[in-house]
Amino acid sequence: MGDNNDSNNNDSIVQQKKVLRKQVRSKLKALTKETIQEQSIKVWDRLFQLPQYQTAKSVGLFLSMPKGEIDTDPALKHAMEHNKTIYVPEVGKNFELADMELLQVIVNKEEKEKDKEGEPKESKEEPPVKKPRLDEEEKEPSTTTTTTTTTSQDLFHKNWPRNKWGIPEPPADMPIVTAKPGDIDLLVVPGLAFDRNGDRLGQGKGYYDRFIERMCQGDQKGPYLVAVGLQAQVVDESIPVAQYDRRMDMVLLPDESIVVSKEKDTTTDNKET
Ligand SMILES: Nc1nc2c(c(=O)[nH]1)N(C=O)[C@@H](CNc1ccc(C(=O)N[C@@H](CCC(=O)O)C(=O)O)cc1)CN2
Numbered sequence: 001m002g003d004n005n006d007s008n009n010n011d012s013i014v015q016q017k018k019v020l021r022k023q024v025r026s027k028l029k030a031l032t033k034e035t036i037q038e039q040s041i042k043v044w045d046r047l048f049q050l051p052q053y054q055t056a057k058s059v060g061l062f063l064s065m066p067k068g069e070i071d072t073d074p075a076l077k078h079a080m081e082h083n084k085t086i087y088v089p090e091v092g093k094n095f096e097l098a099d100m101e102l103l104q105v106i107v108n109k110e111e112k113e114k115d116k117e118g119e120p121k122e123s124k125e126e127p128p129v130k131k132p133r134l135d136e137e138e139k140e141p142s143t144t145t146t147t148t149t150t151t152s153q154d155l156f157h158k159n160w161p162r163n164k165w166g167i168p169e170p171p172a173d174m175p176i177v178t179a180k181p182g183d184i185d186l187l188v189v190p191g192l193a194f195d196r197n198g199d200r201l202g203q204g205k206g207y208y209d210r211f212i213e214r215m216c217q218g219d220q221k222g223p224y225l226v227a228v229g230l231q232a233q234v235v236d237e238s239i240p241v242a243q244y245d246r247r248m249d250m251v252l253l254p255d256e257s258i259v260v261s262k263e264k265d266t267t268t269d270n271k272e273t
Protein backbone atom coordinates (compact mmCIF):
# COMPACT_ATOMS: atom_id res chain seq x y z
CA MET A 1 0.00 0.00 0.00
CA GLY A 2 1.66 3.20 1.26
CA ASP A 3 2.45 5.26 -1.81
CA ASN A 4 4.53 7.51 0.36
CA ASN A 5 6.95 4.85 1.37
CA ASP A 6 9.60 5.73 -1.15
CA SER A 7 9.79 9.40 -0.33
CA ASN A 8 9.57 8.71 3.40
CA ASN A 9 12.40 6.26 3.12
CA ASN A 10 14.46 8.70 1.14
CA ASP A 11 13.96 11.43 3.72
CA SER A 12 15.06 9.17 6.49
CA ILE A 13 18.04 7.93 4.51
CA VAL A 14 19.16 11.53 3.95
CA GLN A 15 18.70 12.22 7.64
CA GLN A 16 20.60 9.12 8.74
CA LYS A 17 23.41 9.95 6.36
CA LYS A 18 23.70 13.42 7.86
CA VAL A 19 23.99 12.03 11.36
CA LEU A 20 26.60 9.50 10.32
CA ARG A 21 28.63 12.13 8.45
CA LYS A 22 28.74 14.27 11.56
CA GLN A 23 29.86 11.38 13.74
CA VAL A 24 32.61 10.26 11.40
CA ARG A 25 33.83 13.81 10.70
CA SER A 26 34.33 14.39 14.41
CA LYS A 27 36.22 11.10 14.79
CA LEU A 28 38.46 12.05 11.88
CA LYS A 29 39.17 15.48 13.35
CA ALA A 30 40.72 13.82 16.37
CA LEU A 31 43.34 11.91 14.36
CA THR A 32 46.93 13.17 14.37
CA LYS A 33 48.96 13.61 11.19
CA GLU A 34 51.19 10.73 12.30
CA THR A 35 48.26 8.34 12.72
CA ILE A 36 46.97 9.30 9.31
CA GLN A 37 50.39 8.71 7.73
CA GLU A 38 50.82 5.32 9.36
CA GLN A 39 47.33 4.16 8.48
CA SER A 40 47.57 5.46 4.93
CA ILE A 41 50.71 3.46 4.19
CA LYS A 42 49.02 0.28 5.37
CA VAL A 43 46.11 0.89 3.03
CA TRP A 44 48.37 1.54 0.04
CA ASP A 45 50.36 -1.61 0.72
CA ARG A 46 47.09 -3.48 0.35
CA LEU A 47 46.30 -1.68 -2.88
CA PHE A 48 49.73 -2.36 -4.39
CA GLN A 49 49.27 -6.09 -3.72
CA LEU A 50 46.02 -6.30 -5.66
CA PRO A 51 46.21 -7.98 -9.06
CA GLN A 52 43.51 -5.56 -10.20
CA TYR A 53 45.83 -2.68 -9.38
CA GLN A 54 48.95 -4.33 -10.72
CA THR A 55 47.34 -5.01 -14.06
CA ALA A 56 45.54 -1.67 -14.28
CA LYS A 57 46.98 0.54 -16.97
CA SER A 58 45.00 3.54 -15.78
CA VAL A 59 43.89 4.47 -12.29
CA GLY A 60 41.63 7.17 -10.93
CA LEU A 61 43.07 8.66 -7.76
CA PHE A 62 42.33 11.79 -5.77
CA LEU A 63 44.34 14.47 -4.00
CA SER A 64 43.85 14.49 -0.25
CA MET A 65 42.00 17.18 1.61
CA PRO A 66 44.21 19.16 3.99
CA LYS A 67 42.82 17.37 7.06
CA GLY A 68 41.14 14.22 8.26
CA GLU A 69 41.52 12.13 5.13
CA ILE A 70 43.75 9.29 3.97
CA ASP A 71 46.99 10.63 2.47
CA THR A 72 47.05 9.69 -1.19
CA ASP A 73 50.61 10.84 -1.92
CA PRO A 74 52.19 7.38 -1.61
CA ALA A 75 49.66 6.02 -4.08
CA LEU A 76 50.17 8.84 -6.56
CA LYS A 77 53.91 8.35 -6.33
CA HIS A 78 53.63 4.59 -6.79
CA ALA A 79 51.30 4.91 -9.75
CA MET A 80 53.60 7.49 -11.36
CA GLU A 81 56.65 5.32 -10.82
CA HIS A 82 54.86 2.35 -12.33
CA ASN A 83 53.92 4.36 -15.40
CA LYS A 84 50.21 4.10 -14.90
CA THR A 85 47.98 6.66 -16.52
CA ILE A 86 46.56 8.69 -13.65
CA TYR A 87 43.28 10.58 -13.54
CA VAL A 88 42.34 13.00 -10.74
CA PRO A 89 39.16 14.96 -9.98
CA GLU A 90 38.32 18.46 -11.02
CA VAL A 91 35.14 19.90 -9.59
CA GLY A 92 33.49 23.25 -9.77
CA LYS A 93 32.67 23.98 -13.35
CA ASN A 94 29.09 23.09 -12.65
CA PHE A 95 29.02 23.39 -8.93
CA GLU A 96 25.23 23.33 -8.66
CA LEU A 97 25.09 20.09 -10.58
CA ALA A 98 27.83 18.56 -8.43
CA ASP A 99 29.53 17.67 -11.66
CA MET A 100 33.01 16.27 -11.51
CA GLU A 101 35.45 15.23 -14.20
CA LEU A 102 38.53 13.14 -13.75
CA LEU A 103 41.39 14.61 -15.79
CA GLN A 104 44.41 12.74 -16.99
CA VAL A 105 47.56 13.95 -15.25
CA ILE A 106 49.86 15.22 -17.96
CA VAL A 107 53.25 16.43 -16.87
CA ASN A 108 55.31 18.34 -19.37
CA LYS A 109 59.05 18.08 -19.42
CA GLU A 110 59.78 21.72 -18.54
CA GLU A 111 57.76 21.42 -15.37
CA LYS A 112 59.69 18.34 -14.37
CA GLU A 113 63.00 20.13 -14.92
CA LYS A 114 61.86 23.08 -12.79
CA ASP A 115 60.96 20.73 -9.97
CA LYS A 116 64.34 19.07 -10.02
CA GLU A 117 66.19 22.38 -9.77
CA GLY A 118 64.26 23.15 -6.60
CA GLU A 119 63.33 26.71 -7.44
CA PRO A 120 61.85 28.74 -4.59
CA LYS A 121 58.13 28.13 -4.50
CA GLU A 122 55.23 30.10 -3.12
CA SER A 123 54.65 29.59 0.58
CA LYS A 124 52.27 26.88 1.68
CA GLU A 125 49.88 29.44 3.14
CA GLU A 126 49.29 31.00 -0.25
CA PRO A 127 48.44 28.39 -2.82
CA PRO A 128 48.00 29.82 -6.30
CA VAL A 129 44.45 30.77 -7.14
CA LYS A 130 42.84 28.58 -9.72
CA LYS A 131 42.31 30.33 -13.02
CA PRO A 132 39.22 29.62 -15.08
CA ARG A 133 40.05 27.42 -18.00
CA LEU A 134 38.72 27.54 -21.52
CA ASP A 135 36.17 24.79 -21.78
CA GLU A 136 35.56 22.23 -24.46
CA GLU A 137 39.04 22.38 -25.82
CA GLU A 138 40.62 18.99 -26.06
CA LYS A 139 44.27 19.19 -26.80
CA GLU A 140 46.36 16.18 -27.59
CA PRO A 141 48.96 15.39 -24.96
CA SER A 142 52.35 16.15 -26.48
CA THR A 143 55.24 15.76 -24.06
CA THR A 144 53.50 13.42 -21.77
CA THR A 145 55.69 10.91 -20.05
CA THR A 146 55.66 10.75 -16.29
CA THR A 147 58.96 9.96 -14.61
CA THR A 148 60.30 8.89 -11.28
CA THR A 149 61.98 12.25 -10.73
CA THR A 150 58.91 14.41 -10.19
CA THR A 151 57.57 13.78 -6.74
CA SER A 152 53.86 13.97 -6.12
CA GLN A 153 54.64 16.56 -3.42
CA ASP A 154 56.29 18.84 -5.98
CA LEU A 155 53.79 18.22 -8.68
CA PHE A 156 50.51 18.40 -6.87
CA HIS A 157 50.98 20.18 -3.58
CA LYS A 158 53.39 22.94 -4.48
CA ASN A 159 52.31 23.67 -8.00
CA TRP A 160 48.62 22.98 -8.28
CA PRO A 161 45.95 25.50 -7.29
CA ARG A 162 43.48 24.52 -4.58
CA ASN A 163 39.71 24.42 -4.75
CA LYS A 164 37.31 25.65 -2.06
CA TRP A 165 38.05 22.65 0.16
CA GLY A 166 41.80 23.11 -0.08
CA ILE A 167 42.13 20.14 -2.45
CA PRO A 168 44.74 20.62 -5.21
CA GLU A 169 43.31 20.49 -8.73
CA PRO A 170 44.86 20.42 -12.19
CA PRO A 171 46.13 23.85 -13.26
CA ALA A 172 44.50 25.72 -16.13
CA ASP A 173 47.46 25.14 -18.43
CA MET A 174 47.29 21.35 -18.23
CA PRO A 175 45.91 19.86 -21.44
CA ILE A 176 42.36 18.69 -20.82
CA VAL A 177 41.90 14.98 -21.28
CA THR A 178 38.78 13.90 -19.43
CA ALA A 179 38.05 10.31 -18.52
CA LYS A 180 35.41 8.69 -20.70
CA PRO A 181 33.64 5.39 -20.07
CA GLY A 182 36.23 2.65 -20.44
CA ASP A 183 39.24 4.90 -19.79
CA ILE A 184 39.77 4.09 -16.11
CA ASP A 185 40.59 0.50 -15.18
CA LEU A 186 40.60 0.97 -11.42
CA LEU A 187 39.05 3.84 -9.51
CA VAL A 188 40.23 4.64 -6.01
CA VAL A 189 37.23 6.18 -4.29
CA PRO A 190 37.27 8.49 -1.27
CA GLY A 191 34.51 8.61 1.29
CA LEU A 192 33.56 9.40 4.84
CA ALA A 193 32.34 6.00 5.97
CA PHE A 194 32.20 2.45 4.70
CA ASP A 195 30.46 -0.71 5.82
CA ARG A 196 31.36 -4.35 5.35
CA ASN A 197 28.89 -4.80 2.49
CA GLY A 198 30.96 -2.37 0.45
CA ASP A 199 28.50 0.47 0.77
CA ARG A 200 29.89 3.94 1.08
CA LEU A 201 28.93 7.29 2.51
CA GLY A 202 30.51 10.21 0.68
CA GLN A 203 30.90 13.88 1.49
CA GLY A 204 27.29 14.44 0.57
CA LYS A 205 27.36 16.06 -2.82
CA GLY A 206 27.00 12.95 -4.95
CA TYR A 207 30.11 13.68 -7.04
CA TYR A 208 31.40 10.14 -7.10
CA ASP A 209 27.96 8.55 -7.42
CA ARG A 210 27.32 10.56 -10.55
CA PHE A 211 30.79 10.07 -11.93
CA ILE A 212 30.70 6.30 -11.50
CA GLU A 213 27.30 6.17 -13.13
CA ARG A 214 28.68 8.05 -16.13
CA MET A 215 31.66 5.73 -16.38
CA CYS A 216 29.25 2.79 -16.68
CA GLN A 217 27.35 4.28 -19.59
CA GLY A 218 27.16 2.51 -22.90
CA ASP A 219 28.00 -1.11 -22.42
CA GLN A 220 30.94 -0.38 -20.16
CA LYS A 221 31.14 -2.40 -16.98
CA GLY A 222 32.80 0.58 -15.38
CA PRO A 223 36.04 0.81 -13.44
CA TYR A 224 36.93 -1.62 -10.67
CA LEU A 225 35.87 0.33 -7.57
CA VAL A 226 38.20 0.39 -4.60
CA ALA A 227 37.21 2.59 -1.69
CA VAL A 228 39.98 3.57 0.70
CA GLY A 229 39.82 4.98 4.19
CA LEU A 230 41.16 5.15 7.69
CA GLN A 231 40.16 2.61 10.32
CA ALA A 232 37.80 5.08 12.03
CA GLN A 233 35.77 5.19 8.86
CA VAL A 234 34.48 1.64 8.90
CA VAL A 235 31.15 1.22 10.65
CA ASP A 236 29.66 -1.99 12.02
CA GLU A 237 26.11 -1.14 11.07
CA SER A 238 24.93 -0.90 7.45
CA ILE A 239 25.25 2.45 5.76
CA PRO A 240 21.85 3.70 4.63
CA VAL A 241 21.81 3.61 0.85
CA ALA A 242 19.62 5.21 -1.77
CA GLN A 243 18.99 3.97 -5.30
CA TYR A 244 21.81 5.93 -6.86
CA ASP A 245 24.48 4.82 -4.37
CA ARG A 246 27.00 2.51 -5.97
CA ARG A 247 28.41 -0.41 -4.06
CA MET A 248 32.18 -0.74 -4.13
CA ASP A 249 34.06 -3.85 -5.31
CA MET A 250 36.47 -3.53 -2.41
CA VAL A 251 37.08 -1.41 0.64
CA LEU A 252 40.68 -1.12 1.81
CA LEU A 253 41.36 -0.06 5.39
CA PRO A 254 44.56 -0.16 7.43
CA ASP A 255 43.57 -3.32 9.29
CA GLU A 256 41.25 -5.05 6.87
CA SER A 257 40.41 -5.50 3.22
CA ILE A 258 36.74 -5.95 2.48
CA VAL A 259 36.06 -7.88 -0.69
CA VAL A 260 32.51 -7.53 -1.88
CA SER A 261 30.84 -10.56 -3.34
CA LYS A 262 28.72 -9.69 -6.29
CA GLU A 263 25.92 -12.18 -5.96
CA LYS A 264 23.40 -9.77 -7.48
CA ASP A 265 25.65 -9.39 -10.43
CA THR A 266 25.82 -11.74 -13.38
CA THR A 267 29.41 -10.94 -14.23
CA THR A 268 31.93 -13.34 -12.77
CA ASP A 269 34.51 -11.40 -10.89
CA ASN A 270 38.08 -12.19 -9.93
CA LYS A 271 38.19 -15.67 -11.45
CA GLU A 272 40.42 -15.66 -14.44
CA THR A 273 41.25 -18.64 -16.51
N1 LIG B 1 40.31 14.39 -1.47
C1 LIG B 1 39.09 14.37 -1.97
N2 LIG B 1 38.85 14.93 -3.13
C2 LIG B 1 37.58 14.93 -3.62
C3 LIG B 1 36.52 14.35 -2.91
C4 LIG B 1 36.82 13.74 -1.65
O1 LIG B 1 35.96 13.18 -0.97
N3 LIG B 1 38.12 13.77 -1.24
N4 LIG B 1 35.25 14.40 -3.43
C5 LIG B 1 34.23 13.50 -3.16
O2 LIG B 1 33.10 13.71 -3.45
C6 LIG B 1 34.98 15.49 -4.36
C7 LIG B 1 34.88 16.79 -3.57
N5 LIG B 1 33.74 16.72 -2.71
C8 LIG B 1 33.61 17.33 -1.50
C9 LIG B 1 32.35 17.60 -1.05
C10 LIG B 1 32.16 18.22 0.17
C11 LIG B 1 33.25 18.56 0.96
C12 LIG B 1 33.06 19.26 2.25
O3 LIG B 1 33.97 19.40 3.03
N6 LIG B 1 31.80 19.71 2.47
C13 LIG B 1 31.33 20.49 3.59
C14 LIG B 1 31.63 19.83 4.90
C15 LIG B 1 30.82 20.35 6.06
C16 LIG B 1 29.41 19.87 6.19
O4 LIG B 1 28.68 19.74 5.19
O5 LIG B 1 29.00 19.62 7.33
C17 LIG B 1 31.94 21.89 3.53
O6 LIG B 1 31.81 22.49 2.44
O7 LIG B 1 32.49 22.39 4.48
C18 LIG B 1 34.52 18.24 0.52
C19 LIG B 1 34.70 17.61 -0.70
C20 LIG B 1 36.07 15.55 -5.38
N7 LIG B 1 37.36 15.59 -4.77
Ligand SMILES: Nc1ncnc2c1ncn2[C@@H]1O[C@H](COP(=O)(O)OP(=O)(O)OP(=O)(O)O)[C@@H](O)[C@H]1O
Residues within 6 Å of the ligand: 017, 098, 190, 191, 200, 201, 202, 203, 204, 205, 206, 207, 208, 209, 210, 213, 242, 244, 245
Ligand atom coordinates in the same frame (compact mmCIF):
# COMPACT_ATOMS: atom_id res chain seq x y z
N1 LIG C 1 23.64 9.34 -10.04
C1 LIG C 1 23.02 10.42 -9.56
N2 LIG C 1 22.22 11.16 -10.34
C2 LIG C 1 21.60 12.24 -9.86
N3 LIG C 1 21.70 12.66 -8.59
C3 LIG C 1 22.47 11.98 -7.76
C4 LIG C 1 23.18 10.82 -8.20
N4 LIG C 1 23.87 10.35 -7.17
C5 LIG C 1 23.63 11.17 -6.13
N5 LIG C 1 22.77 12.15 -6.48
C6 LIG C 1 22.29 13.23 -5.60
O1 LIG C 1 23.42 13.80 -4.92
C7 LIG C 1 23.08 14.14 -3.58
C8 LIG C 1 24.09 13.60 -2.62
O2 LIG C 1 24.07 12.18 -2.61
P1 LIG C 1 24.75 11.34 -1.47
O3 LIG C 1 24.31 11.86 -0.15
O4 LIG C 1 24.60 9.90 -1.75
O5 LIG C 1 26.28 11.78 -1.71
P2 LIG C 1 27.59 11.04 -1.32
O6 LIG C 1 27.64 9.70 -1.93
O7 LIG C 1 27.72 11.13 0.13
O8 LIG C 1 28.69 12.01 -2.01
P3 LIG C 1 29.96 11.78 -2.95
O9 LIG C 1 29.57 10.80 -4.02
O10 LIG C 1 30.25 13.16 -3.49
O11 LIG C 1 31.08 11.33 -2.14
C9 LIG C 1 21.70 13.60 -3.32
O12 LIG C 1 20.82 14.70 -3.29
C10 LIG C 1 21.39 12.72 -4.51
O13 LIG C 1 20.04 12.85 -4.89
